Amino acid sequence: MVQKPSIPKGTRDFSPLEMARRNYIFDTIKKVFRLYGFSQIETPAMENLSTLMGKYGEEGDKLLFKVLNSGDYLRGVDNSLIENGDTLKLAAQLCEKGLRYDLTVPFARYVVQHRNDLQFPFRRFQIQPVWRADRPQKGRYREFYQCDADVVGSDSLVNEIELLQIIDEVFNRLKINIAIKLNNRKVLAGIAEYIGAPDKMIDITVAIDKIDKIGIDNVNEELRERGLSEKSISSLKPILEIDGDISARLEKLETLLSSSEIGMLGVKELREVIAGVEGTGMKSQVDLDVSLARGLNYYTGTIIEVKALDVVIGSITGGGRYDNLTGVFGLQGVSGVGISFGADRIYDVMNTLNLYPEELQQSTSVMFTNFGAKEATCALKMAKELRSAGIAAEVYPDSSKIQKQMKYANAAQVPFVAIIGESELAEGKMTLKNMNTGEQQLLTAEEAINVIKHR
Amino acid sequence: MVQKPSIPKGTRDFSPLEMARRNYIFDTIKKVFRLYGFSQIETPAMENLSTLMGKYGEEGDKLLFKVLNSGDYLRGVDNSLIENGDTLKLAAQLCEKGLRYDLTVPFARYVVQHRNDLQFPFRRFQIQPVWRADRPQKGRYREFYQCDADVVGSDSLVNEIELLQIIDEVFNRLKINIAIKLNNRKVLAGIAEYIGAPDKMIDITVAIDKIDKIGIDNVNEELRERGLSEKSISSLKPILEIDGDISARLEKLETLLSSSEIGMLGVKELREVIAGVEGTGMKSQVDLDVSLARGLNYYTGTIIEVKALDVVIGSITGGGRYDNLTGVFGLQGVSGVGISFGADRIYDVMNTLNLYPEELQQSTSVMFTNFGAKEATCALKMAKELRSAGIAAEVYPDSSKIQKQMKYANAAQVPFVAIIGESELAEGKMTLKNMNTGEQQLLTAEEAINVIKHR
Numbered sequence: 001m002v003q004k005p006s007i008p009k010g011t012r013d014f015s016p017l018e019m020a021r022r023n024y025i026f027d028t029i030k031k032v033f034r035l036y037g038f039s040q041i042e043t044p045a046m047e048n049l050s051t052l053m054g055k056y057g058e059e060g061d062k063l064l065f066k067v068l069n070s071g072d073y074l075r076g077v078d079n080s081l082i083e084n085g086d087t088l089k090l091a092a093q094l095c096e097k098g099l100r101y102d103l104t105v106p107f108a109r110y111v112v113q114h115r116n117d118l119q120f121p122f123r124r125f126q127i128q129p130v131w132r133a134d135r136p137q138k139g140r141y142r143e144f145y146q147c148d149a150d151v152v153g154s155d156s157l158v159n160e161i162e163l164l165q166i167i168d169e170v171f172n173r174l175k176i177n178i179a180i181k182l183n184n185r186k187v188l189a190g191i192a193e194y195i196g197a198p199d200k201m202i203d204i205t206v207a208i209d210k211i212d213k214i215g216i217d218n219v220n221e222e223l224r225e226r227g228l229s230e231k232s233i234s235s236l237k238p239i240l241e242i243d244g245d246i247s248a249r250l251e252k253l254e255t256l257l258s259s260s261e262i263g264m265l266g267v268k269e270l271r272e273v274i275a276g277v278e279g280t281g282m283k284s285q286v287d288l289d290v291s292l293a294r295g296l297n298y299y300t301g302t303i304i305e306v307k308a309l310d311v312v313i314g315s316i317t318g319g320g321r322y323d324n325l326t327g328v329f330g331l332q333g334v335s336g337v338g339i340s341f342g343a344d345r346i347y348d349v350m351n352t353l354n355l356y357p358e359e360l361q362q363s364t365s366v367m368f369t370n371f372g373a374k375e376a377t378c379a380l381k382m383a384k385e386l387r388s389a390g391i392a393a394e395v396y397p398d399s400s401k402i403q404k405q406m407k408y409a410n411a412a413q414v415p416f417v418a419i420i421g422e423s424e425l426a427e428g429k430m431t432l433k434n435m436n437t438g439e440q441q442l443l444t445a446e447e448a449i450n451v452i453k454h455r
Numbered sequence: 456m457v458q459k460p461s462i463p464k465g466t467r468d469f470s471p472l473e474m475a476r477r478n479y480i481f482d483t484i485k486k487v488f489r490l491y492g493f494s495q496i497e498t499p500a501m502e503n504l505s506t507l508m509g510k511y512g513e514e515g516d517k518l519l520f521k522v523l524n525s526g527d528y529l530r531g532v533d534n535s536l537i538e539n540g541d542t543l544k545l546a547a548q549l550c551e552k553g554l555r556y557d558l559t560v561p562f563a564r565y566v567v568q569h570r571n572d573l574q575f576p577f578r579r580f581q582i583q584p585v586w587r588a589d590r591p592q593k594g595r596y597r598e599f600y601q602c603d604a605d606v607v608g609s610d611s612l613v614n615e616i617e618l619l620q621i622i623d624e625v626f627n628r629l630k631i632n633i634a635i636k637l638n639n640r641k642v643l644a645g646i647a648e649y650i651g652a653p654d655k656m657i658d659i660t661v662a663i664d665k666i667d668k669i670g671i672d673n674v675n676e677e678l679r680e681r682g683l684s685e686k687s688i689s690s691l692k693p694i695l696e697i698d699g700d701i702s703a704r705l706e707k708l709e710t711l712l713s714s715s716e717i718g719m720l721g722v723k724e725l726r727e728v729i730a731g732v733e734g735t736g737m738k739s740q741v742d743l744d745v746s747l748a749r750g751l752n753y754y755t756g757t758i759i760e761v762k763a764l765d766v767v768i769g770s771i772t773g774g775g776r777y778d779n780l781t782g783v784f785g786l787q788g789v790s791g792v793g794i795s796f797g798a799d800r801i802y803d804v805m806n807t808l809n810l811y812p813e814e815l816q817q818s819t820s821v822m823f824t825n826f827g828a829k830e831a832t833c834a835l836k837m838a839k840e841l842r843s844a845g846i847a848a849e850v851y852p853d854s855s856k857i858q859k860q861m862k863y864a865n866a867a868q869v870p871f872v873a874i875i876g877e878s879e880l881a882e883g884k885m886t887l888k889n890m891n892t893g894e895q896q897l898l899t900a901e902e903a904i905n906v907i908k909h910r
Contacts, residue, residue, distance in 0.1 A: 004784075005506065005564045005565075005567045005784045006503060006506075006568065007499055007503065007506075007568075008502070008503055008551075008552050011499035011500075011501060012499065013497070013498050013565055013568070014496060014497040014498075015496060015569070015572065016495060016496060016579070019494070019495040019496060019497060034818060034847055035842040035846075035847050036842070036847070036849060037818060037819035037847055037848060037849030039475075039818045041468065041469060041471060041474060042468070042469040043469075044462055044463065044598050045554075045584065045586070046463050046466060046520075046586075046598065047462065048461060048463055051461075062525075063525075065501075066523040067521070067522055067523070067554070068521040068522070068523050068546060068549065068550055070517075070520075071542075072540070073542060073546075074537065074540055074542055074545075082529065082537060085527070087526075087528060087529055091523055091528075094549075095523055096463075097463050099500075099522070109460045110460075110468055112460045113460040113461065113462075113468070114468065117470065119866045119867055124471070129500065131500070131501070133525040142501075143499050143500060143501065151852065154852040154853050155853075156825075156853045158825065158831050158850055159852045161835060162835070162849070162850065162852075169842075276835065279836070280832075280835045280836050280839055281836075281839075329459075329460045330460070363492060363494045364492035370613065377731065377734050377735075380613070380617070380734070381735050384620065387490040387491070387624075390490070391490075392489050392490050392491070392492055393490070393491070393492060394492030394617070395613055395617065397576055397606065397614045397617075398576070398609050398610075398611045399611075408574055408576075411574045412574055
């Protein structure tokens with residue numbers, strides 16, 4: 001039976017060119033992570049569902065890919081769940097494993113599980129795919145990569161500063177112009193206190209997060225629906241209207257929040273981070289955005305979001321500080337701060353702006369022609385010499401017509417073709433053809449190495 | 456509720472040191488693949504189950520990890536399958552996706568699906584994890600990496616020769632002493648013909664594959680059980696007893712199989728591959744082993760197996776030629792040949808023999824101390840200068856006691872510590888301490904870069 005080949009929706013194959021581009025992004029990020037002293041770890045694709053469930057909200061539980069138990073997975077299953085069609089509870093009996101949904105929860109699990117082997121503060125990075133059963137759409141996939149760097153075991157804001165330097169350095173190297181937005185969860189808590197609704201912080205932030213999209217009137221309407229009093233809403237207004245440069249805004253915020261201890265602490269932290277960043281010199285814009293919220297469920301301090309300036313796309317990197325991520329796994333009081341590069345969105349930005357270096361497209365530098373057994377043996381030897389000098393070479397495997405071999409070389413964008421015919425064979429040389437200029441030279445392997453290396 | 460953290464059995468976390476070691480192996484393999492003109496692709500972790508099922512035998516189907524459908528996965532399920540406990544058929548209704556079991560079937564699917572975008576012969580490599588619901592045991596995992604290189608669209612033996620060169624080069628670079636065993640499926644078919652049992656090739660090879668373990672008498676007993684006549688068994692004996700060096704053995708094999716067309720073709724191919732390999736000069740032992748079978752189900756020509764000489768472990772690399780791998784997906788007549796490095800076994804060999812370069816263990820080159828806000832700001836600036844010169848540096852985030860900071864530096868095996876106290880701050884310098892020699896120097900950032908780069 002012949003099958004029409006396809007892959008699950010929301011997943012992708014990556015061709016050699018796509019891989020070269022993606023590797024360029026990943027390698028740039030990795031190199032910067034390493035320059036900042038972060039060490040790589042990896043965790044399994046499958047985690048126990050007990051590790052994952054309940055960590056991403058009710059919606060997240062539904063979006064987890066669950067792996068059917070091996071063997072007799074029906075044994076011990078509660079039949080009433082089948083009869084009632086209670087698929088969510090039944091899934092927990094049919095499946096004890098799931099695919100990782102992000103890198104943060106597996107990392108928290110890792111830190112707790114290996115805490116006796118780790119040196120704190122622990123600086124780790126992790127670049128691996130994650131899976132979500134989201135409805136696929138443009139720019140949203142069911143399998144995509146996350147690139148995370150976190151420091152756990154230190155509440156110093158020096159970590160925030162270094163992570164912001166990493167963001168600056170990575171996007172500089174990738175030539176993507178960005179704006180970094182900063183906020184602090186304590187400022188949001190302070191705002192809620194200030195307007196007399198300390199228990200409504202989440203409602204407030206969910207609403208004001210939309211101010212750019214829907215305008216202040218609609219935000220106020222939403223705040224009313226969420227049960228905020230008119231007094232609270234009117235006292236929120238001056239905060240949302242704060243303007244000026246960063247230091248002017250910080251000053252006004254400080255004045256407004258002066259009665260809230262937590263709010264003042266948030267402003268102080270923001271000041272320290274911004275001063276640190278300015279002190280070391282960053283190329284990217286850094287801005288304060290009091291409406292920035294991001295994954296409020298576990299952030300407790302600094303909140304970071306990065307936007308690309310030249311492409312309309314969602315945030316391409318984000319992060320923040322969390323004070324109790326490992327608590328659910330039994331390790332209390334470990335503060336951490338991390339950032340996550342959205343590799344797939346960065347890839348989209350790089351593609352849109354065509355920011356890749358040109359030489360990325362090439363893999364092989366030299367293709368040796370093949371005109372028969374003797375010539376191929378000679379080519380194999382010479383190719384080996386070139387490779388010893390670090391030059392990527394391949395021997396065309398079949399003694400096909402020269403046209404077919406050259407067509408292959410052209411399609412593969414090979415910069416040099418080494419022709420070995422009868423006369424070259426007799427002399428122990430190759431005719432090296434530069435595919436850009438058309439220039440041909442009769443050369444020994446050693447001479448060819450020089451030409452190729454110095455083009 | 457506090458959860459005791461754990462991971463699914465048969466899976467592993469990789470610590471920074473383990474990652475450094477694994478990256479060393481993967482990077483070595485990748486570098487050699489690229490030197491030979493192979494381009495990287497990646498395929499999704501999840502494939503449609505229809506792509507995977509039936510490709511690995513009945514046992515393989517059971518060992519596939521199946522992913523529960525999202526949403527109402529019970530809809531449309533045949534209830535009699537639940538009542539009868541027919542878990543295998545039911546799984547096919549509950550799950551339409553599975554985790555990839557190897558890289559070969561996804562690659563065949565890839566070639567067919569993208570055939571109009573590919574240039575043949577297509578040389579691809581792929582390094583990704585695969586998943587099997589095998590019973591975990593020492594050296595056998597449920598998640599492990601494969602590193603495959605294949606050429607499809609060419610039946611030239613030049614491909615075999617280049618793949619054998621790759622094997623030689625990779626293990627040379629990794630400093631693992633190996634023996635490469637070669638055989639050819641056509642020789643096995645010729646042997647079956649020669650002993651008058653052309654339909655028993657698989658029975659014969661399964662039996663003679665065990666000759667080293669159980670001896671010839673037990674092999675003969677097994678052949679009897681598998682229905683071979685005494686005449687067949689006695690005519691097999693001289694083949695198994697062939698000795699001498701490779702060329703002597705090839706000659707004797709040729710004489711014995713002279714009446715079998717396919718057998719003679721197999722010997723001719725072996726001769727050509729061995730001559731090609733010898734002609735280009737390989738460091739590894741290459742030997743002929745007529746009892747070598749390996750995954751007979753799809754190999755049709757050359758068969759390759761690699762053993763480590765200094766560690767008792769199963770084969771660490773294998774491969775061979777297949778003539779119709781893409782046929783099941785609708786593309787006939789595409790010959791391919793490939794090799795697969797068993798990264799996890801290679802990792803075990805490297806660990807046993809401690810073959811890693813020493814500098815692997817280090818990530819950060821310099822740790823800056825932190826004695827307070829001003830000193831930290833200065834450290835952040837100087838660290839940035841060092842990083843611009845490619846030196847990995849980190850700033851200790853907290854202004855803890857010096858003992859604690861030095862303890863961290865020691866545990867992290869950082870080769871240099873940069874101390875910035877009051878006097879260094881005044882001078883705009885650092886005291887750079889070499890952690891191996893204990894030597895200390897007062898230096899500017901630029902001077903420190905020189906010292907660190909030239910140690």
